[in-house]
Amino acid sequence: MKRWKRLATLSLASMLLVACSGQRPAAVQESGSPADPSSPAPGGRLVYGLSADANGLNPVTDQFASQSYSMVGTIVETLVSVDANGDWKPNLAQSLTPNKTYDEWAIKVRQGINFHDGVSLTGDIVKANLEAQKASPLNNAVLVPVKSFELTDPMTVTVKLNQPWVAFPYYLAAQIGMVLPPNSLRDAKTASLKPVGTGPFVFKEYVPDSRMVVTKNPNYWRKGLPYLDEIEFRILPDSQTRAQTLEAGGIDAMGTSRDEDVTKYGGLKDTYTVHRAQGMAVPEYMFLLNTAVAPLDDLRVRKALAHATDRKAVISTLRGGLTEEADSPWSKDSKWFSDAGSYPAYDLAKATALVKEVEAEKGPIKFEVISTPDPNTMQGVELAQDMWRKAGIEVSIKQADQPDLINRAVTGNFGATVWTQFSSPDPDGEYIWMHQAYAKPVGQISLNFTRFKDEQLSKAFDIGRTNPDESARKQAYTTVQERLRDQVPFVFIDHLNTGAIIAKTKLHGIGEQLLPDGEKGLPLTGSPIPYHPFSQLWVSKQ
Numbered sequence: 001m002k003r004w005k006r007l008a009t010l011s012l013a014s015m016l017l018v019a020c021s022g023q024r025p026a027a028v029q030e031s032g033s034p035a036d037p038s039s040p041a042p043g044g045r046l047v048y049g050l051s052a053d054a055n056g057l058n059p060v061t062d063q064f065a066s067q068s069y070s071m072v073g074t075i076v077e078t079l080v081s082v083d084a085n086g087d088w089k090p091n092l093a094q095s096l097t098p099n100k101t102y103d104e105w106a107i108k109v110r111q112g113i114n115f116h117d118g119v120s121l122t123g124d125i126v127k128a129n130l131e132a133q134k135a136s137p138l139n140n141a142v143l144v145p146v147k148s149f150e151l152t153d154p155m156t157v158t159v160k161l162n163q164p165w166v167a168f169p170y171y172l173a174a175q176i177g178m179v180l181p182p183n184s185l186r187d188a189k190t191a192s193l194k195p196v197g198t199g200p201f202v203f204k205e206y207v208p209d210s211r212m213v214v215t216k217n218p219n220y221w222r223k224g225l226p227y228l229d230e231i232e233f234r235i236l237p238d239s240q241t242r243a244q245t246l247e248a249g250g251i252d253a254m255g256t257s258r259d260e261d262v263t264k265y266g267g268l269k270d271t272y273t274v275h276r277a278q279g280m281a282v283p284e285y286m287f288l289l290n291t292a293v294a295p296l297d298d299l300r301v302r303k304a305l306a307h308a309t310d311r312k313a314v315i316s317t318l319r320g321g322l323t324e325e326a327d328s329p330w331s332k333d334s335k336w337f338s339d340a341g342s343y344p345a346y347d348l349a350k351a352t353a354l355v356k357e358v359e360a361e362k363g364p365i366k367f368e369v370i371s372t373p374d375p376n377t378m379q380g381v382e383l384a385q386d387m388w389r390k391a392g393i394e395v396s397i398k399q400a401d402q403p404d405l406i407n408r409a410v411t412g413n414f415g416a417t418v419w420t421q422f423s424s425p426d427p428d429g430e431y432i433w434m435h436q437a438y439a440k441p442v443g444q445i446s447l448n449f450t451r452f453k454d455e456q457l458s459k460a461f462d463i464g465r466t467n468p469d470e471s472a473r474k475q476a477y478t479t480v481q482e483r484l485r486d487q488v489p490f491v492f493i494d495h496l497n498t499g500a501i502i503a504k505t506k507l508h509g510i511g512e513q514l515l516p517d518g519e520k521g522l523p524l525t526g527s528p529i530p531y532h533p534f535s536q537l538w539v540s541k542q
Contacts, residue, residue: 044539045230046507049242049254051529053209053235058192059178060132060185066255066526069174071233074214074534075116076197078177079107079126080169084520086280086425088169091516092121092179092198094155096172102164102468107172109155110516113221115181116196116203125182127157132185133176141432141447142171164466166473167428200226200535209235220535222516227509227538246502252539253503253510255529257496258376259320265502275501275510275524275532279333280425283499283527284326287369287384287491288409288419292442292451295365296415300354301393302488304365306344307351308391309384315494318380323494328481329422329430331495336427336474341482343492351391359392366394367415370408373399380493381418409449412442419449420496423527427477428465434480434489435461452489499529509537 050070056062057072064072081091090096094110113121127149134143147160159168171177179198184191194203198221201214212233216226234251236242242254243261256262265272289296289305296302311325327343330336344350355365371381378399385395395416400408408414424430432438436453440446460479467473484490501510501524511523513536524530 040227040509040536040538041540042227042538043229044227045232046228046253046534046537046539047232047234047251049234049236049245049251051239051242051255051257052237054212056192057195057206057212058180058184058188059175060129060136060180060191061138061188062192063138064175066529066531067233069526070255070531070534071212072178072195072197073199073531074201074231075195075199075203076178076180077199078173079179080172080177081515082170082173082425082522082525083515084522086522088173088425089515089517089519091173092126093172096169098166098168102166102168102466103161105159105161105165105168106152107157107159109157110221111155113198114219115198116217117181117183119181119183121179121198123151123153123155123157126179127151128182128185129179130157130159130176139176141438142176164468165428166468167426167465170424170426170429173425201231204230211235222535226535228534231534243502246504252507253501255499255501255531257499257528259318259322259498261502262322262498262500263320271505273503273505273507273510275503275530276497277423277499277524277526277530278497279331280336281423281522281525281530282331282495282497283420283423284329284490285323285380285493285496286326286419286421287416287493288421288449289416289489289491290412290414290442290449290451291489292412292439293415295358295362295367298358298362299487300358301365302491303344304351304354304358304391304393305388305491306488307347307354308387308393309491309493310346310387311493312346313387314380314383317383318376319494319498322498323496326492326495328484328492330427330477330481336477338474338478338481340478341485343485344488348391355392364394365392366396368396368398370398370400370405370414370417372402372405372418377418384491410445410447412440412444412446412451416491419490420528423525425522425525427473427480428461431461431465434458434484450489452487454483454487457483457487496528499527501530501532506540507537508540512536 050067052067054068054071077092079093081089083089093107095108097106109123109126130149133139145161145163145165147162150158152158181196184196200217200220202217204215205213214231216229245251246254266274291297315323371377388395432447436458439448439451439453460476463476464473513521513533515521524532
């Protein structure tokens with residue numbers, strides 16, 4: 001059971017992103033904050049409110065979520081970054097070069113980088129980290145295409161694959177690409193509590209479920225960074241308490257997924273800035289359907305659910321009208337979006353007719369939907385329950401904490417569940433969540449949680465993974481979207497861009513970081529609350 005928890009939480013937390021994983025995301029300062037009064041000033045302390053604690057701080061052994069990246073990402077760095085256009089760029093790596101067939105990637109490591117314990121970063125250390133990730137239950141399913149890692153020269157690791165993989169570097173921009181020193185690889189337990197890396201900040205203190213404190217790395221390899229002297233990450237799970245603490249001055253910034261926070265603080269532009277993600281960095285809110293069990297193995301039932309779901313009413317009720325309807329994993333501002341196919345539009349009469357057709361053959365339609373117990377999530381589930389009831393579908397709701405809900409999804413012990421996913425910067429990041437090769441029978445661990453098997457969709461994902469031609473990849477992902485709209489393994493609701501970072505105006509630099517080679521970095525990513533780098537944040541004196 002513990003292994004299932006780790007495997008599944010990775011899926012929702014780190015690899016969605018990345019899988020770490022695009023295109024055209026940008027930060028939006030909803031509040032129209034005032035321009036920075038001066039250039040970045042070194043010094044100062046930041047207190048940053050998080051919605052949850054990390055479940056361990058070791059990227060090889062521990063499950064990572066958005067808060068994990070905020071905390072650990074200040075200390076441990078990745079081989080690859082993602083720029084503001086959604087393209088991968090080298091980070092700890094100096095370059096990543098494929099062979100002509102894209103079944104080998106040469107990773108050349110930057111020279112002159114040291115870990116906080118004084119050990120120099122080398123190719124053999126990178127190789128050891130990648131091998132540890134492949135051996136980890138967290139990531140071995142992702143790295144199935146990897147045959148071996150070979151040390152080509154002291155600063156170069158060659159990744160040999162059993163098939164072409166054109167988007168492989170994106171996976172090194174998240175948990176899989178984080179690099180630890182040898183002592184941390186040998187002592188995983190200590191690394192889970194006291195991480196060591198090459199990053200802009202050094203570990204100082206960690207009190208589980210309370211706070212983590214990091215201090216400036218005076219020997220950071222990117223000269224002049226970081227600006228801040230110290231960051232305290234304060235764990236404040238209750239969203240209302242987090243907001244009240246911000247207003248009282250107990251914290252300087254916080255993450256939120258509440259639309260009321262976006263609206264409220266966005267209107268207080270002299271005091272706060274509001275930063276939201278866009279494009280591929282925005283996840284989708286949906287109901288995930290188990291297509292391997294009755295009655296959801298019947299396409300007519302799945303289409304009836306979609307026809308009965310009034311997405312506009314959900315957005316008006318739950319989001320204050322801030323989001324847009326979704327009918328695929330990618331929004332219209334992504335270059336990968338296609339309107340091919342026809343997702344079932346809201347039509348209660350059509351939903352009712354489909355329900356009656358199925359009932360005449362099989363009897364009443366009944367199933368259970370799983371939800372976490374927090375009030376905001378339950379409100380959305382109850383709203384859908386009422387919509388589906390009007391079409392003649394009887395739905396009961398079972399509450400489960402997040403680990404149990406995820407385990408049920410992984411093992412197929414559910415009918416439907418509320419879900420948030422799909423924020424990878426490249427569509428290949430969704431491969432393992434939808435390809436039929438990852439759909440296992442109920443009772444077995446399955447990363448394809450819907451257990452939906454479709455030959456056309458899977459072949460399209462294979463083309464997108466192996467073909468370097470962008471036009472061919474776009475056509476492949478057009479097919480993916482067409483099949484999803486036609487077969488309805490997900491009842492999509494909206495593109496969930498209400499996840500935001502709220503900050504006092506004295507804090508500058510959120511979403512404005514530059515990558516090592518000078519490109520603008522991806523401003524925000526992750527779900528349901530986004531995260532961002534901290535090395536280029538600074539505070540002005542007020």
